[in-house]
Amino acid sequence: MEFDIFIQHSDINLYYATSFRAIDSAFYVTCRNGKDYLIVPDMEKERALRESKVKNVLTYGDLGYHDLRRELKDSRRARAEMFVRFLKGLKAESVGIPIDFPAYLAIPLHQNFDVKVVKSPFLEMRAIKTREEIERIRDTSLAILRAFEFGLKVLKREKRCEVVRDRIENYLYLKGYLAENTIVSSGKLSAIPHATGGIVEDHVVIDVFPKSRRHHYYSDFTRTVIVNRNDKIVEMLRAVIEAQEKAISMIREGVKAKDVHYTVCDVLESYGYKTLRQRASEGFIHSTGHGVGLEIHEEPRIFENETVLKSGMVFTVEPGLYYRDVGGVRVEDVVVVKRNGCEVLTRYRKWIELSKEQI
Amino acid sequence: MEFDIFIQHSDINLYYATSFRAIDSAFYVTCRNGKDYLIVPDMEKERALRESKVKNVLTYGDLGYHDLRRELKDSRRARAEMFVRFLKGLKAESVGIPIDFPAYLAIPLHQNFDVKVVKSPFLEMRAIKTREEIERIRDTSLAILRAFEFGLKVLKREKRCEVVRDRIENYLYLKGYLAENTIVSSGKLSAIPHATGGIVEDHVVIDVFPKSRRHHYYSDFTRTVIVNRNDKIVEMLRAVIEAQEKAISMIREGVKAKDVHYTVCDVLESYGYKTLRQRASEGFIHSTGHGVGLEIHEEPRIFENETVLKSGMVFTVEPGLYYRDVGGVRVEDVVVVKRNGCEVLTRYRKWIELSKEQI
Numbered sequence: 001m002e003f004d005i006f007i008q009h010s011d012i013n014l015y016y017a018t019s020f021r022a023i024d025s026a027f028y029v030t031c032r033n034g035k036d037y038l039i040v041p042d043m044e045k046e047r048a049l050r051e052s053k054v055k056n057v058l059t060y061g062d063l064g065y066h067d068l069r070r071e072l073k074d075s076r077r078a079r080a081e082m083f084v085r086f087l088k089g090l091k092a093e094s095v096g097i098p099i100d101f102p103a104y105l106a107i108p109l110h111q112n113f114d115v116k117v118v119k120s121p122f123l124e125m126r127a128i129k130t131r132e133e134i135e136r137i138r139d140t141s142l143a144i145l146r147a148f149e150f151g152l153k154v155l156k157r158e159k160r161c162e163v164v165r166d167r168i169e170n171y172l173y174l175k176g177y178l179a180e181n182t183i184v185s186s187g188k189l190s191a192i193p194h195a196t197g198g199i200v201e202d203h204v205v206i207d208v209f210p211k212s213r214r215h216h217y218y219s220d221f222t223r224t225v226i227v228n229r230n231d232k233i234v235e236m237l238r239a240v241i242e243a244q245e246k247a248i249s250m251i252r253e254g255v256k257a258k259d260v261h262y263t264v265c266d267v268l269e270s271y272g273y274k275t276l277r278q279r280a281s282e283g284f285i286h287s288t289g290h291g292v293g294l295e296i297h298e299e300p301r302i303f304e305n306e307t308v309l310k311s312g313m314v315f316t317v318e319p320g321l322y323y324r325d326v327g328g329v330r331v332e333d334v335v336v337v338k339r340n341g342c343e344v345l346t347r348y349r350k351w352i353e354l355s356k357e358q359i
Numbered sequence: 360m361e362f363d364i365f366i367q368h369s370d371i372n373l374y375y376a377t378s379f380r381a382i383d384s385a386f387y388v389t390c391r392n393g394k395d396y397l398i399v400p401d402m403e404k405e406r407a408l409r410e411s412k413v414k415n416v417l418t419y420g421d422l423g424y425h426d427l428r429r430e431l432k433d434s435r436r437a438r439a440e441m442f443v444r445f446l447k448g449l450k451a452e453s454v455g456i457p458i459d460f461p462a463y464l465a466i467p468l469h470q471n472f473d474v475k476v477v478k479s480p481f482l483e484m485r486a487i488k489t490r491e492e493i494e495r496i497r498d499t500s501l502a503i504l505r506a507f508e509f510g511l512k513v514l515k516r517e518k519r520c521e522v523v524r525d526r527i528e529n530y531l532y533l534k535g536y537l538a539e540n541t542i543v544s545s546g547k548l549s550a551i552p553h554a555t556g557g558i559v560e561d562h563v564v565i566d567v568f569p570k571s572r573r574h575h576y577y578s579d580f581t582r583t584v585i586v587n588r589n590d591k592i593v594e595m596l597r598a599v600i601e602a603q604e605k606a607i608s609m610i611r612e613g614v615k616a617k618d619v620h621y622t623v624c625d626v627l628e629s630y631g632y633k634t635l636r637q638r639a640s641e642g643f644i645h646s647t648g649h650g651v652g653l654e655i656h657e658e659p660r661i662f663e664n665e666t667v668l669k670s671g672m673v674f675t676v677e678p679g680l681y682y683r684d685v686g687g688v689r690v691e692d693v694v695v696v697k698r699n700g701c702e703v704l705t706r707y708r709k710w711i712e713l714s715k716e717q718i
Contacts (some may be wrong), residue, residue: 023540023553042640042644043552043644043645044553046550046551046555046683047551047554050551050554061638066638076458076476097462098462099435099461099462100461100462100463101461101462101465102458102459102460102461102462102463103457103458103459103460103461103465103476104459104476105457105458106462106465106466107465107466107469107474107476110466110469115465115466117435117462117463170532172534173529173532174532174533176528178537178539180537181382191405192405192406192409193402193407194382194403194406279420281401285401285402286402300533308450322406325670
């Protein structure tokens with residue numbers, strides 16, 4: 001550890017590290033000497049002792065917060081002062097905080113210690129999944145595939161993207177999965193990657209990324225469904241599928257994230273499409289993928305970065321093409337990196353023409 | 360405004376201020392001279408122009424981010440430098456940031472400007488609801504009451520708290536509301552305010568706080584249901600209902616939040632129960648209430664604070680008593696402050712004995 005103490009505030013990293021689901025602000029303090037402390041509001045002590053893996057559970061009250069609040073008449077200054085005193089008591093000189101650590105504590109800590117703002121070390125740990133975590137993401141992936149098939153049936157009779165989206169989300173919820181912001185978009189609106197809604201036209205992009213309500217792990221899946229023939233869309237979709245398959249075929253331990261991304265760019269550019277590395281504002285205008293786990297977007301990023309893929313990493317491979325005058329297409333799967341290749345957790349055919357579907 | 364510029368990062372305040380739902384990091388910059396800018400990732404420009412109320416939409420690319428990232432080889436340092444240059448270009452000297460503004464930007468801004476960490480001004484604006492917002496919270500409140508009645512029916516035949524919770528959450532979802540972390544707890548487990556689950560024993564605490572999937576506003580409601588007579592629980596519940604009713608009867612514009620809270624404490628202490636102002640660890644161990652709106656916990660807080668209630672504020676009134684050897688009880692409603700009183704949005708009888716329910 002490059003500092004005496006690291007403080008994680010309450011977010012998914014705190015849950016990952018401690019198994020405690022913070023409702024109000026909680027903090028997880030780890031020391032270079034191996035000691036660790038979970039700091040919670042007074043009323044959460046019982047639940048923290050019951051749910052968390054951390055033995056040393058301290059409350060704000062234990063750290064003198066209530067007296068400080070009465071003295072300073074300002075709850076945030078009191079909390080900052082509580083931390084400064086606690087860390088000085090631990091003889092800390094250098095203190096690591098995550099990039100999104102809240103400013104009301106970050107600046108007072110910066111004024112009292114040698115503060116380093118770093119990517120939370122738990123993010124890096126989370127990037128490599130255990131066998132149990134992979135099984136959870138597989139579970140959510142299989143639920144998505146069933147929901148997608150159900151969505152295709154709805155699409156056969158339905159002309160409003162919103163209705164298809166609602167039916168898919170309801171289906172998933174009753175099976176135990178929560179999908180929010182599901183994308184079902186058609187026509188030119190689909191040229192906006194995160195847009196949703198509208199009337200079903202030539203093709204429909206369906207992008208579903210639920211989490212399990214039981215084990216809380218996400219998965220992520222996109223298919224572009226051809227509804228009525230549009231030659232430009234068909235050509236774009238063929239190129240995207242080729243780019244995605246080529247990228248997936250090269251994924252294995254030791255490969256660099258940026259080489260996966262550039263492979264996608266190479267294929268798309270070979271067909272004359274523009275990409276972000278050419279600073280295009282249309283064409284392939286996002287990264288190739290992102291890690292998936294307790295959050296829908298996490299490490300590793302599959303973009304222009306130097307990250308080296310490791311066994312157990314789980315991420316999306318999701319090239320797309322977006323042109324305002326035509327629309328957008330995208331194909332997305334979730335893969336697990338292995339020593340000599342990768343496993344696709346969302347195995348499903350890539351070319352889907354609604355009129356030919358036997359459903 | 361006590362600074363030249365205020366920067367809001369992407370959270371619910373950014374949505375409230377701009378109507379733009381940020382998926383990746385976005386920033387809303389407001390200047391003392393009235394100018395404002397919405398800063399979004401390049402691929403979100405179209406959607407930001409379409410969805411947001413802000414006319415000046417700038418992308419990271421527009422602000423030189425991509426060159427800075429190539430030069431500094433560090434995306435966070437590049438983003439910080441992008442902001443420093445942009446704000447210097449606007450001739451800013453003092454810069455306001457919200458308390459939870461991310462540290463990777465807060466510290467570089469602190470090193471370049473006179474930074475003030477403040478409660479986001481949008482939080483204060485959000486505390487006072489428009490008529491339309493109140494109707495949305497009323498809509499969610501009525502959905503809760505129907506779901507609660509449905510939950511009582513389930514409770515008549517069901518002995519597992521988890522099943523009651525799942526049935527209530529499913530009911531709400533199909534009606535268009537998303538409830539997460541719904542509390543259904545019984546017996547001694549209910550002495551832990553945020554615990555859920557277990558077997559239905561003498562009494563059940565049901566605390567439901569969904570948001571609308573359509574308009575995104577929350578409401579919050581708790582009732583304690585007597586299943587089998589337990590004299591201690593019955594006495595606690597009577598005291599809590601009396602405290603809650605007395606608190607609600609005094610709520611009107613001009614009253615201080617802390618006086619509402621102390622009224623609850625007075626009633627509970629008069630029956631010999633302990634409260635947080637006596638630094639008790641059992642008894643009434645949380646605040647009296649919190650604002651409800653686009654977030655489940657927002658301004659105003661109803662605790663030991665000096666906040667003066669204003670017409671249009673919407674918040675919970677939720678006294679409770681918690682004893683490890685007995686269990687916990689809580690009763691909660693959402694109210695809107697009016698000039699001469701308040702309106703309860705979750706009107707429902709407070710004394711509920713399951714055996715006497717005609718359902």
